[in-house]
Amino acid sequence: MKxxxxxxxxxxxxxxxxxxxxxxxxxxxxxxxxxxxxxIVFYTLKFGQLYGIILAxxxxxxxxxxxxxxxxxxxxTKTLSAFIAGYFFNENQTVSIIxxxxxxxxxxxxxxxxxxxxxxxxxxxxxxxxxxxxFEEGMLPAIYTTVIASIVMIFAPKRSYx
Amino acid sequence: xxxxxxxxxxxxxxxxxxxLLLISVLFISHSDHPSVKxxxxxxxxTFAFITSFFSDVIPAGGLKSENAKLRKQNAELMLEVNKxxxxxxxxxxxxxxxSLRDTVSYQLIPAKVILKSFSTDQTTFTLDKGxxxxxxxxxxxxxxxxxxxxxEQSSENYSLVRTLKHLNFRVVVKDQRSRFQGIxxxxxSQLIISNLPKTSEIKLGDRIITSELSSFIGQPFPIGIVxxxxxPDEGYFNNVLIKSFVEIEKVxxxxxxxxxxxxxxxxxxxxxxxxxxx
Numbered sequence: 001m002k003x004x005x006x007x008x009x010x011x012x013x014x015x016x017x018x019x020x021x022x023x024x025x026x027x028x029x030x031x032x033x034x035x036x037x038x039x040i041v042f043y044t045l046k047f048g049q050l051y052g053i054i055l056a057x058x059x060x061x062x063x064x065x066x067x068x069x070x071x072x073x074x075x076x077t078k079t080l081s082a083f084i085a086g087y088f089f090n091e092n093q094t095v096s097i098i099x100x101x102x103x104x105x106x107x108x109x110x111x112x113x114x115x116x117x118x119x120x121x122x123x124x125x126x127x128x129x130x131x132x133x134x135f136e137e138g139m140l141p142a143i144y145t146t147v148i149a150s151i152v153m154i155f156a157p158k159r160s161y162x
Numbered sequence: 163x164x165x166x167x168x169x170x171x172x173x174x175x176x177x178x179x180x181x182l183l184l185i186s187v188l189f190i191s192h193s194d195h196p197s198v199k200x201x202x203x204x205x206x207x208t209f210a211f212i213t214s215f216f217s218d219v220i221p222a223g224g225l226k227s228e229n230a231k232l233r234k235q236n237a238e239l240m241l242e243v244n245k246x247x248x249x250x251x252x253x254x255x256x257x258x259x260x261s262l263r264d265t266v267s268y269q270l271i272p273a274k275v276i277l278k279s280f281s282t283d284q285t286t287f288t289l290d291k292g293x294x295x296x297x298x299x300x301x302x303x304x305x306x307x308x309x310x311x312x313x314e315q316s317s318e319n320y321s322l323v324r325t326l327k328h329l330n331f332r333v334v335v336k337d338q339r340s341r342f343q344g345i346x347x348x349x350x351s352q353l354i355i356s357n358l359p360k361t362s363e364i365k366l367g368d369r370i371i372t373s374e375l376s377s378f379i380g381q382p383f384p385i386g387i388v389x390x391x392x393x394p395d396e397g398y399f400n401n402v403l404i405k406s407f408v409e410i411e412k413v414x415x416x417x418x419x420x421x422x423x424x425x426x427x428x429x430x431x432x433x434x435x436x437x438x439x440x
Binding site: 049050053054057060064070071072073075076079080083086120121122123124 | 174175178179182183185186187188189190191192193195197198200201204
């Protein structure tokens with residue numbers, strides 16, 4: 001296996017720490033961005049759908065263990081999100097996709113699926129309003145994650161270290 | 163082999179996705195989180211509706227043999243009832259003499275098993291009766307042979323039963339002959355009463371019934387017989403293997419004992435520490 005493919009597991013540790021320790025300080029009305037998802041989508045677009053869903057499953061599992069959320073919830077949602085992001089994988093255009101606005105669109109879509117499915121699992125209520133599910137539980141976290149992803153994209157070094 | 167290879171090459175992403183999602187769902191289903199319980203209730207209610215439709219349309223196999231068995235059991239029960247009636251009369255007379263009052267009253271609600279789980283260590287049933295018939299979490303579920311389990315959750319029209327063969331099932335039981343009490347549980351492969359003092363006078367073939375300390379309204383439901391006594395050389399305790407009267411895998415029709423269980427007793431038995439369907 002190429003060393004490159006192990007890198008996301010190494011990057012995951014500081015990202016998880018930031019997600020758990022720093023990100024809660026940037027909470028807006030209970031909404032926080034999902035940095036782990038950005039990492040997963042990024043590497044899914046770089047190495048493909050199959051790699052992405054396996055990566056998402058493992059990182060989701062570690063997230064569940066580390067954060068104390070329902071075991072299996074992040075595994076499920078992150079795997080599903082990576083699968084969706086994987087549809088946009090193009091072997092010949094990896095770099096251009098990651099550096100284009102399309103990347104943000106993919107982040108938004110994956111994050112939307114991630115947030116809605118996570119909300120259904122961890123906060124399921126039969127009486128929940130479909131609008132509330134889509135907007136409050138889905139759109140807001142997805143928008144926030146996309147905004148953070150765009151900041152990362154703007155300030156990321158031009159030369160690829162990742 | 164080549165076909166499999168082609169299928170794998172063509173659909174590997176989908177196959178891996180389904181496999182990983184199934185593992186995730188397996189982990190989620192083992193959670194006792196309230197929201198997962200809500201999700202389970204809604205899901206099993208939906209599936210139960212579909213399954214009940216099919217089970218009503220497709221006639222159950224072996225109905226004839228089951229009828230014959232039931233007729234035989236009916237005759238045997240009739241004889242048993244006669245005998246018990248005599249004992250009952252005698253009991254009332256004796257209680258009157260002692261000025262004791264009989265406080266136990268319960269009602270049996272018949273229900274049909276419309277769905278069974280596949281897990282061998284967490285066997286659950288879905289019944290075609292729910293809150294509308296007055297079924298609540300914690301009610302005992304029995305057949306003519308004995309205890310099957312306890313209602314875990316109930317939706318409007320369906321109920322989920324945690325059977326004896328469920329890792330999280332606990333019930334206080336006693337040996338009908340020696341009166342020794344212990345907690346019965348399922349290990350994943352066998353029913354066992356663990357940590358019984360070595361001084362307990364339990365013998366092979368003894369009948370095990372639910373205890374008055376149990377949350378099942380103190381009614382002595384038959385559980386099974388002592389199959390094996392494991393007597394380790396070290397320590398002060400024995401483990402007792404129980405052979406259940408009810409063959410859980412074959413159960414099709416059950417009765418729910420409509421009595422409200424005792425919350426404190428329930429919490430002691432660790433069956434419904436999250437408040438059941440509340």
